[in-house]
Amino acid sequence: MSRRGYTVRIGVLAVVATLAAACGSPGKPVDPAPVGNAAWPQPAHVGGPDSTAGGGTDTSCNPQASLAPSGTSIPDGSTMAKIKERGKLIAGVDQTTYLFGFRNPTSGNIEGFDIDMVNEIARAIFGAPEGRVQFRAIPSSQREDVLTQGQVDIVVRTYSITCARKAKVQFSSVYYKAGQRILVTKESKVTKLADLSGKRVCATKKSTSLAKIATDPAKPVPVSVDNWSDCLVMLQQGQVEAVSTDDTILAGMAAQDPTLQVVGDRFTEENYGIGVPKDNTDMVKYVNAVLDNVRNSGAWQDSYRKWVEPSLGPATPPSPQYQ
Structure with a gap:
């Protein structure tokens, strides 16, 4: 027998042996891998407790008292004049909180109650908000950072006023409780x-x-x-x-x-203010004048009815407190 014929014969025998084994006893089954419940993936940067978060335990000031408004005129050289010359109001906002600051999946626009407050400030500076706001979406943990580093003009992001935060940044009067x-x-x-x-x-x-x-x-x-x-x-x-x-x-x-x-019932009171860089006191007074107009013109009530009232019921704008 040639070497080629020998190889073919060995191959045929191997196939026959395999078929015979398939027809015989199945033998001992192999245990499958154990099956368990796969854990859901977690979001990035999941952490634990932080007893100093938000600085809510500091009672060294009246957190609700802001600088008295000085009108909505824009003096030369003011913070508002520089914003107007730039052509954009830069606002730190949320894009993940439905009703207050969220990205509309249909239009792609950022919308909500807080966004309406931003647009009112832009309206006062430029005459109309369209195309005049640069929204910068930030996580809540970066609200002080973007203000202290001068990366934004204002932060409007469900931002509770506390004494610890006021040591780092300025706040407007309370616009929502x-x-x-x-x-x-x-x-x-x-x-x-x-x-x-x-x-x-x-x-x-x-x-x-x-x-x-x-x-x-x-x-x-x-x-x-x-x-x-x-x-x-x-x-x-x-x-x-x-x-x-x-x-x-x-x-x-x-x-x-x-x-x-x-x-459950409310177990804290959170007073939302608009954050402003520490040195921009003129901007704080200007924003407070705009918020006074928003409260008195009905714009606050219109925005609240659109976004919040269907979920939380009727409300009125909080009265401002000034130093």
Whole structure:
């Protein structure tokens, strides 16, 4: 037999042996790999407690008292004149908080109650807001940073006024009052923060909400993330038991997901102000004059009815306090 014939014969025998084995005893089955529940991916930069977040424990000032308005004229050499010469108002805003600052998926525009406040300031400077605002979307943890580094003219981002924050930046008068509550699934039995002892509760980094969670006597487990939309996703995926922050923000989450609900009474008072770089006192006075006009003209009420009233009911603009 030639070498070629020998090779062919060996190949045929191997095939026959394989077929015979297939027809015989199946033998001992191989155990499959163990199957478990795959963990949901977490958002980037998930952290833990921060008892100093937001500086809410500092009571060394009256946080609501701002500089008295000086009208909406624009003097030469003022901060407002420089903005007008540039042709754009640069505003640090949110793009992830439904109802207050979010990107409309249809138009691609950033919209909401806070965005309306930005547009009113741009209207006062330029005569019309269209094309005159450069929105810079920032996480809540960067609100002081972009102001102290001069990267924006204002920050309008559900920004609670505290004495610790006022040591770093200036604030306008209060343009909105909110309060911290709890967001849970409709199946949850939770109605108050005390019910969350030992449970994971989500809030954003450097927020007053995170500080409250971290220092509460019930000892919930704080979970910190960059954006409130990250908290929403973690709650939907069962990675946290609840989200706790201002009812304004929670109302937007509940409006997006009918399986969730806002529960309990307010257990903090959050006074929203417009952040301004520390040295720009003329801009603070100007913004306060614009906000006075917004309160008195009905523009505040129009914006509130459009964005917030369907979720949180009627409200009126807060009265300003001045130094």
